[in-house]
Amino acid sequence: MNKFNEVPGSPSNQDPNAPLAVQLMNEQDFAHIYRNCWKSVFGIIFHYTRDEEIAEEICQDLFASLWERREKITIKTTIEQYLNRAAKLEAFEYLRTSNSHREHIKCALQNFSCSRNCTEEHVLFSELNGNLSLLVEELPCRCREVYRLSQEQGMNNKAIGVALVISEKTVEYHLYKAISFLRSNLQEFR
Known part of the structure; x- marks a missing residue:
């Protein structure tokens, strides 16, 4: 008989309420415990994980840790x-x-998707902005001035009229013409 089997609480004569002296456990004692307990340990893990491979892995890790x-x-x-x-x-x-x-994976995929969309949107925005600049250059001189003061400088119609010495109605007319021209030529970006 080995030292482990001589200690009260060993697998061969274990009192259910007595602590187990695992410090004295040898390979044979461990094999005995493994054979007697692995099915219930596996069953418990499988019950929660519903994955046989995962249950086997966790079960093996648990016994190895013991x-x-x-x-x-x-x-x-x-x-x-x-x-x-x-x-x-x-x-x-x-x-x-x-x-x-x-x-974490779901969040990372969403962030990747968002960043991919942001990059795509940035490229589309740059393309739109480039086309818009080219079209603004095609506007008649006074119409282009009014549009730039309104859209790029943020001036209101009255301030534009004062700056260019034209009436507010004329400013409105030029803005209307510029926006109509741009809208009809930028249809592909809608």
Whole structure:
């Protein structure tokens, strides 16, 4: 008999309320625990994740962690209760992080999509602005002056009339002509 089996609370003579002395567990004891508990641990994880591969991965990681940390942990319940609780916690952690990961991916895709649309919109805006500048140059001289003072300088009709020494009605007429000309020549950007 090995040291582990001589300790009260070992797998062979475990009291359900006694702590398990996992610090003294050897490979045979671990194999015994694995054989007796892996189905319930897997079942719990699968119940929450609904993914067989993920459940197997988490289950294997849980048992590997038990083996690696055996000298550092103290179990105050039965090994089965400990593993079942750990399985639930690991499943919940997986779901929490995978949902968070999915949200980050979704957000990143939206940002990528938005930035792609912003770039596309920027290119279209630049093209529109270039065409608009060319068309403004085609306007008759007085019409072009009125349009630029209104749209580029932000002046109102009365201020334009004063600056160019023309009536407000004449300013309105030139703006109407300029906007009609531009609108009809920029149809492709609608």
